[in-house]
Amino acid sequence: MINLLFFGRLGDFAKAVPSTLEASTPAEARELLAADFPDLGRELYEPQVLVSVNKMIVPWDQPLFEGSEVAFLPPVTGG
């Protein structure tokens, strides 16, 4: 199982989404989420959305392990 986090506006689309999932890459997690939650799926496939695993930005095909923390990150707007 991996743990899911959604930040910024993605959080609004992920209110009904379970916090854990079975997936071997972030790309697979995104695919599974999009199948069950099409509105969230559309947001996750936006090219500007980045993914991090255990707080490091990674490519979408990064292998995941038991307990990996996968976070979906929309464009940042701090400062």
Add this chain to the structure above:
Amino acid sequence: MTSRIRIQQQDFDLAEEYELLRQTDSAVGAVVTFSGLVRDFEVEADVGVEDVTCAKKSIDSLSLQHYPGMTEKLLEAIVEQANTRWNLIATTVIHRVGDLAPREQIVLVGVASQHRAEAFEAAQFLMDYLKTQATFWKSIRRDNQQQWIHSKASDKQAAERWSRSKDE
């Protein structure tokens, strides 16, 4: 180089932070600080081109979310990059999170160096990178409705010019 990075809900004292930078070392010849404040309006800027025709919308408050644990690491990396590019004596980055009202302070970037050029440049670099790389997300509240702020193309361009000037 001494670096101070803080992510906090509470306000900060600009005079106190300036004093810390000033007192770091007797070689300090320049201190530049930048503070960002909450405006009472927001211009609706879509991803892409900023819409200059769009009216300013007043806001009641602003809320800042971040990714604890990751934001700190990203800020450390940004400060480290600045320190590689310029000869800095001390840096301070303080970013507030949570709910903030107009006129409140959001962010402070401070740089102490021997000469002014590097302090000016590094402060601008730190802000440009913080705006485009650090995991903060801003939303506004107005008429009891929350709305996420879009990222601005102008911020991205501001950060990109630093990678251009490196190649020149």
